Amino acid sequence: MEKLHFSFDTKEPIQKPVHVGVVASGDLEVIFRPTTDTKSDINIVTGSDGFKEVWQNVLDRFFARYPIQANIEINDFGSTPGVVNLRLTQAMEALKDEK
Amino acid sequence: MKNSFVELHARERAEALLDDDVRELVGPLDNMISPHLEPQGIVPESDDGVVLMRGTINGKSALVISIEGKFQGGGIGEVSGAKIVAALEKALEDNQAGKTIYPVLVLDTGGVRLQEANYGLLSISEIQNAVIALKKFVPVIGLVPGRVGSFGGMSITASILSYLIATKKARIALNGPEVIEQEAGVREFDSSDKDLIWNTLGTKQRLATGLVDEVVEDTVDNIKKSVSDAIDAKKDAHRTENIDFYLSLLDKLDLSKKLDIDGYRKLYSEVKSEKHVIDDAVGSNTPGTKSRGRVWFEKLTGIKNAKSSVSTVLHAEKDGKEYVAIVPDADNKFPRVRDGEVGLEEGFAVASIVNKVVADDADKDIKRPIIMVVDVPSQAYGYQEELIGIHVALGSSAAAYAKARQAGHPVIAFIPGDAVSGGFLAHGLQSNRLIALDDTSITIQAMSKASAARITQRTIAELEEATKHVPAMAYDIDNYEKLGALYKLVKGIGSYDATDENVAKINSIIDEAIQTTVGKPADLHFRYETPIAIESGRKATNAVRKAVFEQWNA
Incomplete structure (x- = not known):
């Protein structure tokens, strides 16, 4: 298990918290929370050690596309970058959901 | 699969x-x-693998408790367990106040989360207690959709639920095949033989032998309809009340050959239930198999070389207290209980004894205290035990103790020996006070190190390292004390030191413990409320309870 932390300067505050995913084998859960800070903090707990660079790349790409201002928590149980990207995108969908 | 319920997350x-x-x-x-x-x-x-959701089922107020099988095998730990207990207790409160709410448990669980072992056992006993109390008001419906299925202590819970619905994708058992293979050898149960596993533990066989009540096609609509119908019909299978039937079945069991699936179906359909009464233990000239439990039972009751019609279950009344012990019997006809494990006969016999105590005292103002002498190295690990449904045997005794306590009997567990896993759930954990001797020989846990390492895919060295950081993972009584569940840890008396002086001391501690239950609610809250529990041992439990209580009516 490894804990990782990333930070991005962002400018589009989110309005509500959202949660998607399950900490199942090869999967992860993602929580977005609103923040009043001017940056986004990402805290990751992952079961697969040694992938900091891969996470950096996935997050770089995500924030380039969606520069949201949010505190993000991720609990990961060995998901691939593709699955990570999918869950992050699903969380964006959930933000838009009116429910 | 389109519209599959099983494929969904919790x-x-x-x-x-x-x-x-x-x-x-x-x-x-x-x-x-x-x-x-x-x-x-x-x-x-973030939800610790348990989802609590309020709403309605076809317009009727309901609480759904759904366990996530894909997170850590659906194992019950401190937080997930406390969530379930707190929600069930609020549902009980509402029902008591005339606000009917129907609880539904979706079980997809391996039982105790081995990484939080002793918390899992405590929580599961507390869940069982709440279910028993709720059943006086509403049916508590269980659903086992499948993928993990239902195993371990949560299968004991499943046996206590009012009505059990499953799909053919589910398996229900106490011990998983891998654990039986680890504990009893590959010839007892071959965990690589998938056909054997599904034919034994699958819901087709379970339906034919009374261990589930309904098997439905895996679609969301079917399953919702079955649950809703079960609520409307107030279904109750009374599964843990067939004690005479099972004791009669065990009398007829031919132990000279290995029981198989067809043989068991035949036996199950042919057995006629006969009344069984297990008389008080009496003295004899031949000593029974030596154990810590036997030594203390004999000293506390004053019966020398105690023997009984069920050689592994001793009970007797002394000074107005009913003592019950499960003991080893080196020559027992069931090989898997010879070291004092709790097997089929033990579970049903204890249930029979405790139910009789409750029935005898039904009209009395003062209910007789029941003292369990606890020395149980585990539940029995065996193929025929699983085929017949050992989880129901253990559920029957757990339910009997819980009902006795809820009827006003002080139920005290005295632990001079081991207190392990399903054995402890069946005989010990439904007590309102736990008293233990401070002896290094005592093991108190959910699974042996070898099996726990195998199931959690760690080495024994890694497992032992974890026990140093997490008291609930440890195997000794001193770490157990840190959880705050004990009424008293008695120092200076060894497991076998049942001298007259020590027996008198234990007796007075038991009497004190009984006194502390007088006028108090007959629940298991004592365990959260000791100074150690509040300070550290059940800190997370208490925080979860507070959060559930605050949000219940929000």
């Missing part, structure tokens, strides 16, 4: 069972995360 399953308007209690955004996983290098989950 949260979606809860939503699927409820009508549109739902409200989740203590969900992923509430930060109630297990404090015990990260110190062991295990990734936690």
Whole structure:
């Protein structure tokens, strides 16, 4: 298990918290929370050690596309970058959901 | 598969069972995360693998408790367990106040979360207690959709539920095949033989032999309809009340050959239930198999070389107290209980004894205290035990003790020996006070190190390292004390030191413990309320309870 932390300067505050995913084998859960800070903090707990660079790349790409201002928590149980990207995108969908 | 219920995750399953308007209690955004996983290098989950959701089922107020089988095998730890207990207790409160609410449990669980072992056992006994109390008001419906299925202590819970619905994708058992293979050898149960496993533990066989009540096609609509119908019909299988039937069945069991699936179906259909009464133990000239439990039972009751019609279950009344012990018998006809394990006969016999005590005292103002002498190295690990349904045997005794306590009997567990796993759930954990000797020989845990290492895919060295950081993972009584569940840890008396002086001392501690139950609620809350529990041992439990209580009516 490894804990990782990333930070991005962002400018589009989110309005509500959202949660998607399950900490199942090869999967992860993602929580977005609103923040009043001017940056986004990402805290990751992952079961697969040694992938900091891969996470950096996935997050770089995500924030380039969606520069949201949010505190993000991720609990990961060995998901691939593709699955990570999918869950992050699903969380964006959930933000838009009116429910 | 289109519209499959089994394929859904726990949260979606809860939503699927409820009508549109739902409200989740203590969900992923509430930060109630297990404090015990990260110190062991295990990734936690924000809801700790349990979803609590309120809403309606076809217009009727309902609480769905859904366990996520994909997170850590659906194991019950401190936080997930406390969520379930707190929600069930609020549902009980509402029902008591005339606000009918129907609880539904979606079980997809391996039982105790081995990484939080002793918390899992405590929580599961507390869940069982709440279910028994709720059943006086409403049916408590269980659903085992499948993938993990239902195993371990949560199968004991499943046997206590009012009505059990499953799909053919589920398996229900106490011990998983891998654990039986580890404990009793590959010839007892070959965990690589998938056909044997499904034919034995699958719901087709379970339906034919009374261990589940309904097997439905795996679609959301079918399953919701079955649950809703079961609520409307107030279904109750009374599964843990067939004690005479099972004791009669065990009398007829031919132990000279290995029981197989067809043989058991035949036996099950032919058995006629006969009344069984297990008389008080009497003295004899031949000593029974030596054990810590036997030594203390004989000293506390004054019966020398105690023997009984069920050689592994001793009970007797002394000075107005009913003592019950499960003991080893080196020559027992059931090979898997010879070291004092709790097997089929033990579970049903204890249930029979305790139910009789409750019936005898039904009209009395003062109920007789029941003292369990606890020295149980585990539940029995065996193939025929699983085929017949050992989880129902253990559920029957757990239910009997819980009902006795709820009827006003002080139920005290005195632990001079081991207190392990399903054995402890069946005989010990339904007590309102736990008293233990401070002896290094005592093991108190959910699974042996070899099996726990195998199931959690760690080495024994890694497992032992984890026990240093997480007291609930440890195997000794001193670490157990740190959880705050004990009424008293008695120092200076060894497991076998049942001298007259020590027996008198234990007797006075038992009497004190009984006194502390007088006028107090007959629940298991004592365990959360000791100074150690509040300070550290059940800190997460108490925080979860507070959060559930605050959100219940929000």
